Amino acid sequence: MRRHSKKYVEASKLVDNNKLYTKEEATKLVKNTATTKFDSTVEVAIKLNIDAKKTDQQLRGSLVMPNGTGKSKKVLVIAKGDYATEAKNAGADYVGDKDMLDKIKTENWFDFDVIVATPDMMPEVGKIGNILGPKGLMPNPKTGTVTTKVADVIKDLKSGMVTYKTDSYGNVHTIIGKVSFSEDKLLENLEYVVRTINKAKPQTVKGVFIDKITISTTMGPGIKLDKSSFEL
Numbered sequence: 001m002r003r004h005s006k007k008y009v010e011a012s013k014l015v016d017n018n019k020l021y022t023k024e025e026a027t028k029l030v031k032n033t034a035t036t037k038f039d040s041t042v043e044v045a046i047k048l049n050i051d052a053k054k055t056d057q058q059l060r061g062s063l064v065m066p067n068g069t070g071k072s073k074k075v076l077v078i079a080k081g082d083y084a085t086e087a088k089n090a091g092a093d094y095v096g097d098k099d100m101l102d103k104i105k106t107e108n109w110f111d112f113d114v115i116v117a118t119p120d121m122m123p124e125v126g127k128i129g130n131i132l133g134p135k136g137l138m139p140n141p142k143t144g145t146v147t148t149k150v151a152d153v154i155k156d157l158k159s160g161m162v163t164y165k166t167d168s169y170g171n172v173h174t175i176i177g178k179v180s181f182s183e184d185k186l187l188e189n190l191e192y193v194v195r196t197i198n199k200a201k202p203q204t205v206k207g208v209f210i211d212k213i214t215i216s217t218t219m220g221p222g223i224k225l226d227k228s229s230f231e232l
Contacts, residue, residue: 005035005219007035008035008219008220008221011032011033011034011035011220011221012033012221014029014032014033014221015029015033015221015222015223017224019224020224020225020226020227021223021224021225021226022225022226022229023187023190023191023225023226023229023230024183024187024229026190026215026223026225027183027186027187027190027215028183029223030042030179030186030215030216030217030220030223031179031183031186033216033217033220033221033223034179034217034218034220035217035218035219035220036217036218036219039070039178039179039180040178040179040217040218040219040220041069041070041071041175041177041178041179041217041218042175042176042177042178042179042181042186042215042216042217043173043174043175043176043215043216043217043218044173044174044176044190044193044194044213044214044215045171045172045173045213045214045215045216045222046171046172046173046193046194046197046210046212046213047169047170047171047210047211047212047213047214048166048170048171048172048197048205048209048210048211049170049205049207049208049209049210049211050166050170050202050205050209051170052166052167052168052169052170054204056202056204057202057204057205058165058166059164059165059166059172059197059200059202060140060142060143060163060164060165060166061142061143061163061164061165061196061200062142062143062144062145062156062161062162062163062164063161063162063164063192063193063196064156064159064160064161064162065160065161065162065175065176065177065189065192065193066160066185066188066189066192067160067177067181067185067188067189068159068160068177069160069162069175069176069177069178069189070177070178070180070181071175071178072158073113073114073157073158074093074094074111074112074113074114075091075092075093075094075112075113075114075115075116075154075157075158076092076093076094076095076096076100076112076114076115076116077092077094077095077096077115077116077117077150077154078096078097078100078101078115078116078117078118078121078124078125078139079095079097079116079117079118079121079150080097080118080120080121083118083148083150084096084097086150086151087116087150087151087154089151090150090151090154090155091154091155091158092116092150092154093112094111094112097121097124098124101124101125101127101128104128104131104132105128105131110135110137114137114145114157114163115132115137115138115139115145116139116145116146116147116150116153116154116157117139117145117146118146118147118148118150119146119147119148122139122146125138125139140163143163144156144161144163145163162174162175164197172197174193176189176190176193176215177189179217190215191230194210194213194230194232195230195231195232197210198210198230198232210227210232212224212227213225213227213230
């Protein structure tokens with residue numbers, strides 16, 4: 001049986017596991033349940049009423065948080081020519097083509113959070129898909145990371161763009177901010193995520209789409225939300 005830290009146990013006492021909190025109550029409470037000395041990340045987990053084994057019911061996409069995520073992402077852009085110049089001017093942390101891919105392959109180099117690639121470079125990127133895929137770093141058109149609009153995507157990533165996809169259990173997890181965020185900013189980000197996911201409901205899913213919503217801090221207890229407090 002897993003043993004929790006003393007701080008976790010104390011934080012858990014603040015949360016009533018038998019209660020469904022409104023979105024306002026939850027974003028206020030979550031700030032008091034942080035168990036770390038550093039500025040904890042606040043995350044949301046959304047349980048969806050889908051069959052995760054069916055590809056037409058799986059979700060994958062990206063969104064830009066209204067108030068950012070509180071974390072600055074390091075962006076690697078795989079591009080050539082004008083696109084590479086555009087990426088450098090837009091503030092990409094690293095820009096290159098085959099040289100960067102070789103660095104990843106031969107040096108096990110991962111000093112970045114996300115890869116953006118132009119469509120013409122994807123055949124080269126695909127050659128190390130077995131390395132990037134398991135780490136969740138493979139660029140994908142659905143998340144906006146395979147694109148010719150390089151500058152726009154870099155701007156979005158730097159200002160709070162996050163990617164999401166359903167796991168094998170039909171859950172979507174994503175960051176909504178930091179404990180240091182105001183309640184209003186956390187609430188606005190939370191509402192935006194829930195609305196975005198709800199609008200992405202596959203046509204093959206019938207009835208209720210969003211089953212459960214829970215928020216928590218890094219290594220903190222989960223807080224269950226009342227779905228009716230959202231306009232779904």
